[in-house]
Amino acid sequence: MPCPYKTDMISIEGNIGAGKSTLCRQLRAGGFCTFEEPVVDWTVQGEDGTSHNVLTAFYRNPVKYACMFQQLVLRTRVEQAKEWKSKRGFVERCVHSDRLFGAMQYRLGNMDPVEYGSYLYQFRQAVQDMPTPIVGHIYLKTSVDTCLTRITKREREGEQGITRSYLSLLEEEHESWLGGLSNVLVLDGEKQMHLHDLRSAVASFESSLK
Known part of the structure; x- marks a missing residue:
């Protein structure tokens, strides 16, 4: 079924526990096409x-x-991304935020120069292989303390070892990356917006990208 709203792909960004999946579900309830992270494919x-x-x-x-x-x-x-085809909508994270995570792993010493060089090659190839470009980003700005509280409450497999310092580093990386871009809509991740207000903010943002 075609999407009722026409837009290019916009990524939803933010720290771990910022509320990205929740925002995806809320946008979907409002009639937008959304794609959450393909976590099932990480098994x-x-x-x-x-x-x-x-x-x-x-x-x-x-x-x-x-x-x-x-x-x-x-x-x-x-x-x-191959599933997007002619659809237009919102996707949870993108290859550009993936590079942020890759760079941070290198910074933390979890990748050596050879591994990071290999990763960057794969990143450049992934950018070329993407069938639809990302034209904008929604940044859910959420405090580290709130993210940590949400992570603890949801008890997702593998997230038990996430520390406050790790989330703080991710926050710095997101601020450094998204703070320098003009095609970014910043939303308060501390609270959930009413659907009407969210649709209005998103529609206005979409218009600004045309």
Whole structure:
């Protein structure tokens, strides 16, 4: 079924626990097309059929699995984009925010120069492979304390080891990246907007991108 609203792809960005998935669901309830992160594709199967959650493995041993996980995320992001086809709407994170995570893993020492070089090659390829460009970003600005509280409450597999310092670094990276762009709509991630207000803000933002 075609989407009732016409727009180019806009990514929803923010820290872990900022409320991105919640915003996706709210936008979908308002009639917009949305695509949440392809987390189900981050589970892989071994030759014997055993399933392995790569995100969980990464959190348990980031030095060993950071490069593997970040490259997997890039690939699944491109595969998800093929589902967009003629649709227009909103997607939870994008290859550009994926690069932010990759750069941070290198900064933290979880990737060596060779691994990071390989990752950057995969990133550039992923950008070329994307069938639809990202023309704007919605940034959910949420405090580190709120993010940490939400992460603790939702008890997602693999997130138990996320620390306040890690979230603070991610916040810095998001501010550095999105703060320098003009095609960004900043929303208060501390509270959920009423659907009418959200639709109005998004429609105005869409118009500004034309």
